Amino acid sequence: MSRERVLILVDVQNIYYTSRQVYGQNFNYNAFWAQVSQDYQIHKAIAYAIDRGDTQQRQFQNILRAIGFEVKLKPYIQRSDGSAKGDWDVGIAVDALDYAEQVNRVILVSGDGDFDVLVARLQAKFGVAVDVYGVESLTAASLIASATNFYPIDEPLLLAR
Helix, strand or coil: CCCEEEEEEEEEEHHHHHHHHHCCCCCHHHHHHHHHHCCCCEEEEEEEECCCCCHHHHHHHHHHHHCCCCEEEECCCEECCCCCCCCCCHHHHHHHHHHHHCCCCCEEEEECCHHHHHHHHHHHCCCEEEEEEEEEEECHHHHHHHHCEEECCCCCCCCCC
């Protein structure tokens, strides 16, 4: 019996900040990969991150690559008013639409409600299931409702302190 082909899309900043805010811990990418690869054939896995250029961040990016993720980076932009810009929403959406015909399922790791429209489109236009992983208390209700399945990020998917 062949396993479903899956596309994994990880909104690294969203997961980092929500995991830290609620649990004070980091997301365990190795545990996540082990869990998903047990049930599915991973066709492509992409982690979207903001590049600040520091050594610790480069080490983290190398760990993601060693696990099996393609890492896509955007530069961190500091605006003149002190605010910062750096998200991958459009890039994630474009890649999801580009790869949807090659897979049976998309796994989106993010709690960002902006993705509810993308999830609905993937299901309606391409007939793929879309699973969402997110920190439940900080994941948009609209995203949870639009997902085929929602999996809360909690203890088994967090790095031990």
